[in-house]
Amino acid sequence: MMIKLPEIFQDGMVLQQNKPIKIWGYTDIKKPLQVQLDDLKPQSIGIFSDGDFLVELPAQQASNGSLLKFISDGKVVRTLSVKIGEVWLIAGQSNMDFNLKYDRDYQQNRQKVLSLIRKETNLSFYQVPQRVVSTDQATGGSWEPITENNAETFSAIGYYFGLKLSNVKSNIPIGLVWMSYGGTTASTWTSKQALESDPILKKTYIDSYHHILATRAPEAYEGFLKMVNAQANNPENEPFWDNVLAGKVSHDELVQAYFNHHELFVDYVLGPNSENRPHGLFDTMVSKIIGYRFRGCLWYQGESDDQHAGIYDHLLTALIKDWWNRWNDHFPFLIMQVAPFEDWFGNFNGTFYPEIRTKQSEVTDMLPGVYLTNVMDDGMKYDIHPKNKKLPAERFYKLALSKVYKSFNNGESPKVISVVLNDKKLKITFNNCKKLIKNNELSTILAIKRNGIPLEFNDIKIVDNTLQIKLPNRLTDSQYLEIDYQQQDYSHAGLFNENSIPVTPFVKYISNN
Structure with a gap:
């Protein structure tokens, strides 16, 4: 007799409290099957003709030690040890993927950072296996309690966020489902159906991808894959990038390496073996956890969508709605705006990032349950990965307390709610703010034309x-004002609310026509 469950269902998993618990899988057991949580009334499982099954258990309160039992013919045929608490999905690209071992504070004082793990810490994480294609052998795939031994290879943002949440939600298990992949566009995390349902997204991602496949000789792509494989297996590659991510390679050294030792870099070309093919990681990663309940999602992504910045609002909206529909759960979506930077190893720049931030802000204005924060005070001029990951974790934490747990005021990034010109006095008013605070940066990043x-x-x-x-x-007739705040490629924030959360970058217009 066999019961096959999704990879995420295993001993040590954390289930979301106060939401119905969805259990699904496959069985070859022909007799009636039930599932039981602790001593609650067993629930009969609906088994389809192909052996797939699905059941939804009633919402439960937090628990540190529960048993999930599968029962057939009065006998327990499988048992899982589970916890019930607060579960968050932490997702995105490299800044969410960024390991704790590269974090600034960890680099400076490893023991101090690890000492944040206390005896009473009740934090576990699950890394969704990073599969580009379904046959990939991938790391991750197990629920683990956070320890000094595994923390350094966990998401730095997840580490700091999870520990803060664990401290405030004492005695409640905290589970973090970590789903990230560096260098990825949001189009790979979105389903084919969602991309095709928007004509703009279909043309930009689906149609263009199929055009590439149809017009490129297969042998050309095979040759490219051989080159990439050689780059990825270069023995100098991993130690070099460990130093880059840890901030131990200067900008000039990195630029020189890119042009003089390009074998240290891994090139990417869109194709069937690319993590950025449309709906690629949706198929191999997202689809594996659909139905697993969360309190909310932390989303840190957008850096790789700068080439199509003008339609990022379409893409991000499609992704969020797609996930909500497939989970059948309107869980909160907490978004981190992309951090400012100017140049990274001479090949990437932040020219289109102001537009990405604008689109991120517009999506949060349009979709209820989607909220925004930022680290506009902590970008790095020559690095796309800010090393102080405690700061974005703190901002996510304040946003979660404010918008999800309703226990903190003004945890969201302030936005402009009105611009009024009276005579010669311009008044700009912000929400999510009781008291504005400015610093010396303001005079360099606020422009009025x-x-x-x-x-x-x-x-x-x-x-x-x-x-x-x-x-x-x-202002006279036919004159207009343009007010720009933090629209440079690289800058540091000059306006904050009373909780030290930076104001969202903005462009506003006033006309006297």
């Missing part, structure tokens, strides 16, 4: 949640 020509101004005051700026002249 009249009919496209920069204005000089220096009279800036703060009154509660309003920025007040005195302009040198009144």
